[in-house]
Each structure stands twice: as C-alpha cells, then as structure tokens.
Amino acid sequence: MDTHYSIDHLPGRTIDLDGQDYLFFSGTSYLGISQDPTFRSLLAEGMARYGTVFGSSRNGNLQLRIYEEAESRLAAFARAEAALTLSSGMLAGQAVVNWLKGQGFEFIYAPNAHPAIWQEPTTRLPTGSFDDWTRQLPELVAAAATPHIVIALNALDALFSVAYSFDWVNQLPGNQAITLLVDDSHGLGVSGPEGSGIGSQIPKRPNVRLIVTASLAKAMGLPGGVIFSDPQTLSAIRRTAFFGACSPTPPAYLYAFCQAQGSYHAAFNQLLENIRLFEKRVGTSDLFQHIPDYPVFYTDQDRLYSYLLANRIFVYSFAYPTPTDKPNTRIVINALHRPEDIERLGDYLYGKAR
CATH class of the missing domain: 3.40.640.10 (Type I PLP-dependent aspartate aminotransferase-like (Major domain))
Known part of the structure; x- marks a missing residue:
C-alpha cells in the first residue's frame, strides 16, 4: 500500500504506467480543466499577454x-x-x-x-x-x-x-x-x-x-x-x-x-453525468460511502486498491494527511471519464469483467 509510482505526464482519464495504459480514478482535478483544449488555448493567449508570472x-x-x-x-x-x-x-x-x-x-x-x-x-x-x-x-x-x-x-x-x-x-x-x-x-x-x-x-x-x-x-x-x-x-x-x-x-x-466560463459549465455538467452513471452502477451497494452528486467514493476496503491496480485501474490510496495515518482509499470520478471507463470500473468492482 505504501508503493509510490512515478510518471512524467499529466494524468487525465488515463495514465501511462510502465508503458501500459491504466484508467485513472484518482486526483483532485474533478473538472478536468487542465486537459481542456479550449482552456489550454486561452492560457496560451494569457501567457502571450501577461507572461508566465x-x-x-x-x-x-x-x-x-x-x-x-x-x-x-x-x-x-x-x-x-x-x-x-x-x-x-x-x-x-x-x-x-x-x-x-x-x-x-x-x-x-x-x-x-x-x-x-x-x-x-x-x-x-x-x-x-x-x-x-x-x-x-x-x-x-x-x-x-x-x-x-x-x-x-x-x-x-x-x-x-x-x-x-x-x-x-x-x-x-x-x-x-x-x-x-x-x-x-x-x-x-x-x-x-x-x-x-x-x-x-x-x-x-x-x-x-x-x-x-x-x-x-x-x-x-x-x-x-x-x-x-x-x-x-x-x-x-x-x-x-x-x-x-x-x-x-x-x-x-x-x-x-x-x-473559459463555457468550458467550466460544460465540464460541471459532464461531471454530474459521470457521477450519476457510477452512482447508478453502485446502486445500493454498501461498498462505498459518498455524497450524492459528489465525485468522491470512499471505501474502507483498502485491498480494493491492489485488486484494481492488477487490472490496470489506478485509484487513490495512501496515508493522509501524514505518513503515519491509515491509508485512505477512494475512487474519484472526473469530467474526462467516458461511459465505457465507468462501465469497466463497475465490471471489476462487481465481478462482471471479462
């Protein structure tokens, strides 16, 4: 559980880990704005006008x-x-x-x-x-x-x-x-x-x-x-x-x-859609604790991390806020996820993966 991985690119809906694609259900970039093409283009405009700092x-x-x-x-x-x-x-x-x-x-x-x-x-x-x-x-x-x-x-x-x-x-x-x-x-x-x-x-x-x-x-x-x-x-x-x-x-x-107000609005609506898709998949299961319409799904089943990692799904699981705290294991949905990503996650969680 205390293993840390290193990558050299920005996580989105996936990450490249040791040359293989993993679905990424972690982090706090809930709206995926850092990956939004419109936002990135506007940021380049901003840097042309104001510089980097x-x-x-x-x-x-x-x-x-x-x-x-x-x-x-x-x-x-x-x-x-x-x-x-x-x-x-x-x-x-x-x-x-x-x-x-x-x-x-x-x-x-x-x-x-x-x-x-x-x-x-x-x-x-x-x-x-x-x-x-x-x-x-x-x-x-x-x-x-x-x-x-x-x-x-x-x-x-x-x-x-x-x-x-x-x-x-x-x-x-x-x-x-x-x-x-x-x-x-x-x-x-x-x-x-x-x-x-x-x-x-x-x-x-x-x-x-x-x-x-x-x-x-x-x-x-x-x-x-x-x-x-x-x-x-x-x-x-x-x-x-x-x-x-x-x-x-x-x-x-x-x-x-x-x-980029339009990008924020669209990302928020997409995030809600993705959360509700996963909520529907989770149903009444007691595996997760979560706030309705909120992107974080907590579980006390820390072994879920290793199981999902073995199936190329990376979720949040580490001791926080200090290294001596108990690991906190969460699945985090973001606006970049596609329906098939959420379905794949659900299949592994509930034993329906092929």
Missing part, C-alpha cells in the same frame, strides 16, 4: 486589471460578496488565520479541519464525530475566554465523502462576534448550486461573519487560492504585510479562467 506585490504601485476582473468573476461564481486571490489555497487560509490571530480572536476547531486554516504549531483538533462536535458547539462558544470567536472547519469531509449540515449555525449565541472560517477546497467547482460551493448554503446571522477559503488548484484547475467574504474584511486582509509580501496567482491563468 507576475512577480510583484498586489499592493504595488502598478496594478494588473485582470486580478480585479477575475476576482469579480470568482465572487459571482461562488455567489459571494467579494473575492481575493492568492498564490495557493494554503496561503489563502494562512492569510486569514494570521489576520484573525493578530486581532486576538479565539479559535474553535472542528474535527479534521484542513491544515490551511491551522494555527501552527499550536492547533489541536478535537476527536470524535462532526455531529457530536456541533452539539457541543454552543456551549464551547459560550465558554470562550474572549467575546470574539473564530469557528474553523471544512465545508465537507472529502476524505470520507461525508456532507456537513450547517443548520447548527442557527443555534449559535447571538450576543458574540463570531467569524465562521470555512475551507471549501474540495467543494468549490463541484458542490452547491452549479458548483458554486458552500458559501450560499450557510445560514446568515447578523453576528456571524463568513469567510470561505479554497484552493483553486483542484476543480478550478488554477495555481492559486481564494478568499470569499464581505468587501470590508477582504480590504483589511489585503492591507496586511502578510498579503502584501505574497506573490500573486500567475495572471495568465486568471485570464484563461475569465474567458
């Missing part, structure tokens, strides 16, 4: 308009008030965490919160289930030592393909200033209405400020990260030394994103 502070005295345009489009896509881009999802999370820490906010973490929103090295995540944690949350908030609280969590559990309800937000105390910090790296682009992510699905409260962070390098296929919140919050984060010292997302990619 813009190695300047976003707070410098020379600005590129593409950043404002892309952030406006990202905010509209996510149904958020405003957006701010950085060079990675990890950096987006840490920019927010550092800003909140500087104001003396007390952090309350959910189980399995992503490292992007940790306060290293002091963060200790609670054990137990997410539902148990939400039941304890009003009491935890009320017992906090400061009136300013940050509740930090993931939008969903991508490791085990479990959806989170946010109904508990309505039960939070109404007399404390609460910031809800949500990492949506594995939801943006593939979950929520038209792939818009979690932001619009979280209940609104007058005393609860919502900040959503995400990697753009997964479903969105962009080397960068994003913060969604209200304009005043993002303006304050932008004024920090942490943000000012960061190199930005390469502008050519943001140009391609702005021009």
Whole structure:
C-alpha cells in the first residue's frame, strides 16, 4: 500500500504506467480543466499577454486589471460578496488565520479541519464525530475566554465523502462576534448550486461573519487560492504585510479562467453525468460511502486498491494527511471519464469483467 509510482505526464482519464495504459480514478482535478483544449488555448493567449508570472506585490504601485476582473468573476461564481486571490489555497487560509490571530480572536476547531486554516504549531483538533462536535458547539462558544470567536472547519469531509449540515449555525449565541472560517477546497467547482460551493448554503446571522477559503488548484484547475467574504474584511486582509509580501496567482491563468466560463459549465455538467452513471452502477451497494452528486467514493476496503491496480485501474490510496495515518482509499470520478471507463470500473468492482 505504501508503493509510490512515478510518471512524467499529466494524468487525465488515463495514465501511462510502465508503458501500459491504466484508467485513472484518482486526483483532485474533478473538472478536468487542465486537459481542456479550449482552456489550454486561452492560457496560451494569457501567457502571450501577461507572461508566465507576475512577480510583484498586489499592493504595488502598478496594478494588473485582470486580478480585479477575475476576482469579480470568482465572487459571482461562488455567489459571494467579494473575492481575493492568492498564490495557493494554503496561503489563502494562512492569510486569514494570521489576520484573525493578530486581532486576538479565539479559535474553535472542528474535527479534521484542513491544515490551511491551522494555527501552527499550536492547533489541536478535537476527536470524535462532526455531529457530536456541533452539539457541543454552543456551549464551547459560550465558554470562550474572549467575546470574539473564530469557528474553523471544512465545508465537507472529502476524505470520507461525508456532507456537513450547517443548520447548527442557527443555534449559535447571538450576543458574540463570531467569524465562521470555512475551507471549501474540495467543494468549490463541484458542490452547491452549479458548483458554486458552500458559501450560499450557510445560514446568515447578523453576528456571524463568513469567510470561505479554497484552493483553486483542484476543480478550478488554477495555481492559486481564494478568499470569499464581505468587501470590508477582504480590504483589511489585503492591507496586511502578510498579503502584501505574497506573490500573486500567475495572471495568465486568471485570464484563461475569465474567458473559459463555457468550458467550466460544460465540464460541471459532464461531471454530474459521470457521477450519476457510477452512482447508478453502485446502486445500493454498501461498498462505498459518498455524497450524492459528489465525485468522491470512499471505501474502507483498502485491498480494493491492489485488486484494481492488477487490472490496470489506478485509484487513490495512501496515508493522509501524514505518513503515519491509515491509508485512505477512494475512487474519484472526473469530467474526462467516458461511459465505457465507468462501465469497466463497475465490471471489476462487481465481478462482471471479462
């Protein structure tokens, strides 16, 4: 299970492993944008205009308009008030965490919160289930030592393909200033209405400020990260030394994103079609745990990895987030898969392969 393989090309629906084609049901390129011909052509246009990188502070005295345009489009896509881009999802999370820490906010973490929103090295995540944690949350908030609280969590559990309800937000105390910090790296682009992510699905409260962070390098296929919140919050984060010292997302990619809205829409619809085809094949089987219409199918049957690999089907299976963790075995559907790929996978899973 701890064997690692090396290839020298970008995975898509297949990979070349030791000279043989394997179906590839792994990775996080859910929409397959990095393989989309239209997107690649637009990226070449963007590089012709902006070069490969813009190695300047976003707070410098020379600005590129593409950043404002892309952030406006990202905010509209996510149904958020405003957006701010950085060079990675990890950096987006840490920019927010550092800003909140500087104001003396007390952090309350959910189980399995992503490292992007940790306060290293002091963060200790609670054990137990997410539902148990939400039941304890009003009491935890009320017992906090400061009136300013940050509740930090993931939008969903991508490791085990479990959806989170946010109904508990309505039960939070109404007399404390609460910031809800949500990492949506594995939801943006593939979950929520038209792939818009979690932001619009979280209940609104007058005393609860919502900040959503995400990697753009997964479903969105962009080397960068994003913060969604209200304009005043993002303006304050932008004024920090942490943000000012960061190199930005390469502008050519943001140009391609702005021009490729049709590709994103088509890829999302194709992904849904592929997921539903596999859901139909899985049926009521208890082999997998998964969120409806979500591309990740978790199994506790780790031996499935070796069996499928022997039949030239490569799936996700390795210890995460640290090498000492139990292997996590998942099948990941993407928008590039063809119906015959999914049928072949189903045949091997349910003993019908010829």
